[in-house]
Amino acid sequence: MVQDVAEESRAYLSTLLPTPREWRLVKTVVLVSLVVFLALVPFAKLPLPRVWAFIPVYESALVINDLITAVLLFGQFRILRTPGLLVLACGYLFTACMATVHALTFPDLFAPGGWLGAGPQSTAWLYMFWHAGFPLFVIAYAWLKDQPRNLSRLTRFTPLAVAGVFGLVGAFTLAATVGQDALPKIMRGNHYTPAMVYVIVSVWVFSLFALVRLWRCRVRSVLDLWVMVVVCAWLFDIALSAMLNAGRFDLGFYAGRIYGLLAASFVLLMLLLENGMLYARLAQMHQSELQKNATLMALAQRIAEGDLTVRVDPQSYMGSVGQALEEMVDSLREMNHEISGGVAVLASSATTILSGASQVASGAADSASAVTQAVITMAETKQTALIASEKAQHVSEAAQRAAQVSQLGQESVDDAVARMLHIREHMGQIAASTIKLTEHAMMIGEIIATVNDLADQSNLLAVNASIEAAKAGEQGLGFGVVAQEVRSLAQQSKQATVQVRSILNDIGKAISGAVQTAEQGAQAVESGVKQSKAAGESIRQLAESIAESAQAAAQIAVSAQQQLAGIDQLAQAMDDISASATRNAESTRETEAAAQSLHELGQTLERLMLRYKA
Structure with missing residues (x-):
């Protein structure tokens, strides 16, 4: 990349850095122009004859110069793609178009009032637009020089830029012709009005600012120097032809136009000189390349004939081409040495291969016999595996049946456990009822004891009542009978309580026996x-063991089936190996023949390598 930039800098004015000699030349041109300008200033208002042919000749030359300059700058822009060149080329195209319109509207040149609907002020205002517009293009060129490049799709803007220039020229032409009444009056016949001073000073300041902006560029190329010369001539042109003179067709008018023509010629001359030097350099390079190509052809011919002893100087053959040729010769030498060693190894290896092929051929027959025996053994193994697979299937089915039986036993044990638990619940209920019955019997015993006490008291009362009745005599006879009955009832109650207590004791003993039971x-x-x-846990463990045994038996049966399938594949593979062994025997014989050919090829290569001198 650095080398490409350096080549670019040596090729074009827009990238070529100025030498001290070019600086001196530019300063000399500016100084001479300044001296001539100062010499003409006192005589700027000197009237001269009206030479009508001067205007078309001057502006035709100006248009041709500017158009050629614009074309050359557009060409450099298409190569370098720098935005500043596009703007500067548009500036020269703008001056060419404005000079054409200016000539067409000049009064009394092609028509009494000029063409394009021009009026008395049209030509003067077109001159102002013309000389104010070009410095603006120069300012934009100087500003774009200091900006980073963006080369993507930049050339697509060229038609738009050209169209923009034509549009700008059309707008200025309409403003100076159709809209001239809206502009200040700066011409009175062929002389200037006082308003001309303000307008022309503003235009002149644009050119001065363009010169200052170019001078302040960080990096100045040769093209920048000559554009500054153009702007200086532009300043002298404006000063002589519109500021220091009195009007049209005086010395300042003619001298200013000559400065304008010189300004249009400076860059064009440098571009033409650049193209001439580029063409001369191209011709020299072409001639040099022809000589180098002839030398390269001679070297290539020697290399093609097998002479690898040639020496190549990289500095004598286009740099990279010479370097590549030198590397090629060195690579060929190394390849020659390596191939020579390889050919020797190839010849030795071919002899070894030929010997080995013979041994392989004899071993192939032994291998075929061994493979045949292996095929027979594999058939017997296949029969054994088939029997084992059938046995494993029977074991798996028996294990499945045992698993089903153990599952039923497990379910029966679970049912028995559930029933025993139900019985235990009923026994608990019976024990609770018996305990309650015992409690009621004890309560009945207490009640009987109470009844017994009442019977004793009733008996005692009956005795007392009998005694009282005896004391009463006849009046107490009825009461005595009642007392006797009460006593009889008390005794009966006591006897009944004794019997009930005896029964309760029997019930208590029976209840105690029932509770114990x-x-x-x-x-x-x-x-x-x-x-x-x-028992259920034992049966469950047994069922799990039987299930695991059944699963293992099933896996064994599946494995036996897979083993049988694998043995089938192995038997097929052994058949294929047997066929391959037969083919290998045939291939071995062909390899032996190929080894013989390889041995002959190695000898041929040894003879060919003797042709190259390294």
């Missing part, structure tokens, strides 16, 4: 539940 039954039920659970 219920407790023994509960203990027996609890023991039965524990034994049933233990």
